[in-house]
Amino acid sequence: MTQPVRLIPLLCPHCQTPIPAQPDEVAWVCSNCQKGALLDEKKGAVPLNxxxxxxxxxxxxxxxxxxxxxxxxxxxxxxxxxxxxxxxxxxxxxxxxxxxxxxxxxxxxxxxxxxxxxxxxxxxxxxxxxxxxxxxxxxxxxxxxxxxxxxxxxxxxxxxxxxxxxxxxxxxxxxxxxxx
Ligand SMILES: [Zn+2]
Known part of the structure; x- marks a missing residue:
């Protein structure tokens, strides 16, 4: 069975700004607060230094x-x-x-x-x-x-x-x- 792809939009765990995540990407630096986020399959985006x-x-x-x-x-x-x-x-x-x-x-x-x-x-x-x-x-x-x-x-x-x-x-x- 194919998993549906990210039904919930990813939000920055620090400031809640939406993360414009592309397929394959697993971590980001927020464009708004400049802090890092890591994709967690269960929890969404979690803080990452x-x-x-x-x-x-x-x-x-x-x-x-x-x-x-x-x-x-x-x-x-x-x-x-x-x-x-x-x-x-x-x-x-x-x-x-x-x-x-x-x-x-x-x-x-x-x-x-x-x-x-x-x-x-x-x-x-x-x-x-x-x-x-x-x-x-x-x-x-x-x-x-x-x-x-x-x-x-x-x-x-x-x-x-x-x-x-x-x-x-x-x-x-x-x-x-x-x-x-
Ligand atoms: Zn942010």
Whole structure:
């Protein structure tokens, strides 16, 4: 059975202004009060903090990301040849900052961007609101995407990875508009 699409108009949870939501969009910044809202399938739009990165003030183009710290625990690394176990354990000894693209992007490009951020994180400094493309990646998609990114980081090591078993634990997500 097909679900009817949003019978109730979405309202900003802060100021009740209607949100001109487009299909696929899952979060917004209200045009009236500038506060964030996230689509909840049951409750409608619920409050969401959206942070704008300080470097956007310099005229840089911004795009939305789900940002969080992630802790990886490895159970097994099996390779065809070589052994990068130590490099892997050193890299993941601390929890790492993840930035998962929240805008429309082919999976491969999203993973490449996520891997780049993992290797070169930027300080999370807040700035002023700036325009950004629609937020279409729901929070529940972030964990599998972050797992893809971990796999990609590990597959890039010098040994020939055959099999990897790990657990990824993510802290609560923050929505950031970051420079791209
Ligand atoms: Zn509002």
């Amino acid at each position: 959206v942070f704008f990165h300080a470097s956007l003030a310099a005229g840089k183009k911004g795009a939305p990301f789900w940002v969080t710290r992630g802790k990886v625990t490895f159970q097994e690394r099996i390779t065809y040849q070589g052994n990068e176990q130590k490099a892997m354990q050193d890299f993941w000894a601390e929890s790492r900052l993840f930035a998962i693209p929240a805008f429309a992007l082919p999976l491969e490009e999203a993973v490449v961007m996520g891997v780049k951020f993992l290797h070169q994180p930027i300080p999370m400094e807040m700035g002023k609101p700036a325009p950004f493309p629609p937020i279409v990646v729901p929070p529940q998609d972030v964990h599998p995407l972050a797992e893809f990114i971990v796999m990609s980081v590990e597959a890039e090591r010098k040994d020939a990875l055959k099999h990897l078993k790990f657990t990824l634990t993510l802290e609560p997500l923050q929505c950031w508009i970051l420079p791209v």
